[in-house]
Structure formats: C-alpha cells, structure tokens
Amino acid sequence: MAIASLSSGAAGISLHDVVAVLVARVTRGSRSVSPVTEAIVWDIRAPRVMLGAIVGGALASAGAAYQGALRNPLADPYLLGAAAGAGLGATVAVTAAAESWVQPLAFLGALLGVGATVALGSVVDLRRSATTILLAGVAVSSFLTAAQTLVLQLHRESLQVVYGWILGRVATGGWDDVRHILPPVVVGAAIVVSQARRLDALSLGDAKAESLGVRVARTRAITILGASMLTAGAVASCGLVGFVGLVVPHMARRAATGNRGIVGIAFLGGAFLLMTCDLVARTIMAPAELPLGAITAFIGAPFFAAILWSRSRAA
C-alpha cells in the first residue's frame, strides 16, 4: 500500500521508479531516476504517506485504548472532548492569523478537552465510573464546540480555513511534520501498552480488578492520558479525521483477544486504512483533493455496518 501510494498522485510515477528512489535512498547508491521524480517521491509523497500511517495508527490504537479503559464499545478518540478541544484551539489560531500556532494549539486544546472531561467526571463521581466520564465528555465537547462556533461567528472570514481543517487532511509540510508527531505518538503508545494487561483485568469488573491489585481509577486515568496524547498528536497534524478510531478497534477485536494485541493490531490497521483513504482522497479527483475525513467516513461507515451485521448474525 505504501509503495502504491508513493507511485500515485497528480504526477504519475511508475512503481519501478518509486522502488529505485527508495533503494537509492536506503543504500545511498547512485540513482537512475530524475531529480524531480526523486523530489516528488522522497520529499513530498514519502513524508505524507508516513504521516498518514502514523496518524491512522495513533487514532486507531487510541480508540482501542479508550474502549478498553471505559469498557464501552462506543468510546472513540473524539468523544471525550479531544476533537472539540482541538477544534477550538485550531480555530483560535486561525482567527488570530497565527497559522504556525494551529498545530500546537490544536494539540493543547485536545489535551485540555480530555483533561476537563476527566476532571468533571471525577468531581461528579470519585470512583470515575466509565459512564460518568463518557457523559462528562459529551458535556465538555458541547461546551467547547459552542465556544468554537462563537469564535467563528466573530471571524467569519476564517470559516473556510477552519472548515477545511475540521474535515481533515494529511499535512504536506514534509518530513518536519513527521518529526513533530513522533514524540506524542511514541510516548502515548508506550503508556497505553504499559497499561494493556491491567485493562484486561478491568474487563472482569472493577471489584475483581481491584482484588487483583489493579488500581482501577488510576489505570483508567493513565490509559486515557496515553490515548489522549496519541489523539492530540494525530489531530494536531491532520485535523479531525473521523471514524478510524471507532471502526478499526472493532476490527482488531475480531483478530485479537487481550488489549495488548488489540492495540497493536489496531495501530497497523489504522495505518493501513488511513494510507488507503489518503490515496483515494488525492487521486480520485486529482489534481483536486477531497477532504480525508469525508473519505474515512465514506469507507468506514459501510465497513462498520458490515461488522455490526456479521456480529448480530454470529450472536
């Protein structure tokens, strides 16, 4: 998929040339393709494919972690306030005409959104029951979305830009974007994986998990923190790409049991799905690009329906 992705785009480049560029880059040997071709493949498309894969993997594994931590199959990376927070952050940056602040503010906004949700959830219910946190997420999301709408109404000229951001796109800023997303994704993934077995215990019920020495509230909070770093990193660089974090974990759940396996497979599945969607987004109407979020929902929704259908038949 990655190589097909590198080969396709507004400028057609043969698979052979793509492989030649990659081989030359890896082996630092002499090249048989033109410098323009090499620039398109290595400096423009390669980082984009890489970024898409990382964002897809981050969103999908974050979704798997949220679902495990909250024991709710509907939990997804955006439900807890991450999307609304990132949206508000990005909107503020756009309306203040500070383009370079879009990523950092979206990142911060996502983390603050989830932070507010967890804080609200735990004020209401000290044992942080899963449902309370989800409901708190709905409240926080609505509030932040309302704030975003308000800011947008005051700066109508930014509507187009913000709307484009909300629909999601794989940023084309080159390797720098890949470098920026790596730290939160690596740290977030490490946190999530470290809690995976405790999440398995949570599926036995809170009391049983506590009796196995698992601190339920703490495990839930740490997992949410890790998953939120994954989410915040992803949305900061690519906007609100929906559905990956909801659909892919359900597929992973069919392929693996135990949260460690599910999170790992979700990462791979999410990477694959987003690379595919990005390829569709930039080729189907080339040279125009379709919003990535629309494509993921377009491909993801029927897929999700198919999973639900086969599950109801199996049950």
Added chain:
Amino acid sequence: MSRLELRSMGIRRGSRWILENVHLAVPSGSWLGIVGVNGAGKSSLLEAVATGTHERGEVLLDGGPISRSARSRAIAYAPQSAALHGMDLPVGDFVALGRLPYLRVLGGLKAHDRRAVDRAIERTDLTHLADRPVGALSGGERQRAVLAQALAQETRLLLLDEPTTGLDLHHAATLLDLLDDVRTDDGVTVVSVLHDLDAALQYTEEIAVLAHGGLAAHGPTAEVLQPDAVREHLGAEVERHETSQGPLIVPRRRRPTGR
C-alpha cells in the same frame, strides 16, 4: 494457611449502612459459609474484604493488617460469573489474569506462572476448553473458569460469591468437592456465600448469618442452622431432619402436601 479476622466492619452504599459492626474470625484452613436473604450484604462483605473498600473497621490476616499489594497475593476473589457473558478472552488467557499480582508491568508469564495456570485449568477440568472464549461457555463451565482464575492466583484465602448458583446437581456437587479438595490438600481457607443450606451443612464448618444490617448469628453450621434461626433471620419456614448423612433442611409447604 491463613486466619482471617474482621473487626467492626462497616459497609456503606451512598448514605445507607448496609452492614455495621461485623466481627468475624475464620480459622486457618476452615470453610465459612455466609447466608442471608437477598440484599443482606453478603456480596458486599466479600467484595469489601477482597478490595479493602469497607468504610469502617479492619480486615486482619494472620493477626495483622494487609497492604494492597500483599492482599492480591493473599486473597483471591471469585465474583458471580453472570457478568462475563460477552467476554471474548479465551479460557487460558482468562485464567492467566489470575497471575496479574505477580507480573511486572511489561513482563510476561514465567514458567512458574504457566504451571500455576495449567494446574488451575486441569483441576477445574477445563483443559479441553482452554481455547474457547469465556463468553461461549455454559453457566457451569463459566463458574469453573472463574474458580480456575482464583486458584491460579495461588492465595491462602479464597472468597467465593455463590459459586454453585445456576449449576445442576451434578456440577454443583463436583464444584463443592473440588473446593473441599483445595481446602484439605492446600490448606486454603474458604469463605463462600451459599444459598443452599444443605450444601452449607454438608461442606462448611462454620456459618455466618447476615440479617438486619449486621451479623445475626455465627457458629458451627449444624448448631446455627436450627428451624427457629432460619425463620427469624432468613424468613423461611423449614423442618430439620437428622439423617445418616447429617442434618437436612427441608422447606415447609404453606398448604399441607396432599398425600
């Protein structure tokens, strides 16, 4: 071997105290049954001992208080299994979760952990089902899987919440016999909530009756379970018959039986 002692235990749900001032001592290697009407606080009491979430009093093990980390290696808790309906973990992995108190954050099961898991699966006769998802098991098999998980924890104290509920006569007897073996072979102390008074008479040495927000009676099972006590604390009219197998308790029909 492990002696369990509860001192002035109090458990609250919201603003209501469901149990107050419970004093109870369970000698090492013995089997204590807990009975009481629905809502008497039996499950809450077990849960509180297993998780340390009681609001008042203390739980002592071998005369001393227990830390959280020590608790998970000393006390295994087998809750009711009805909640495991949709669980897709295979039995083997499910039982292996019982080893969680012994694992490092990122470490895997060591040889000793594997042996404990295999032994628990073997003793509960689940070997042929080890790859089956827990949610796909029958009620009796699921009860055995829950027990296997608790056994894999290799603790000195076993707390079981209605281990035989929903089991047919044969499977219930098999499970109680297995618990009896665990107790006598490994010297494990067993505390179990039971509804079947005959099973309690047959298997447990002592019984604790929970009623009216506290411990209503406690003592050797055969002494405590008299018709008067059953009427007063469990609200049931029963007759007690002495047989060669020991005493039997039979509910009395309100209309005279038409014979």
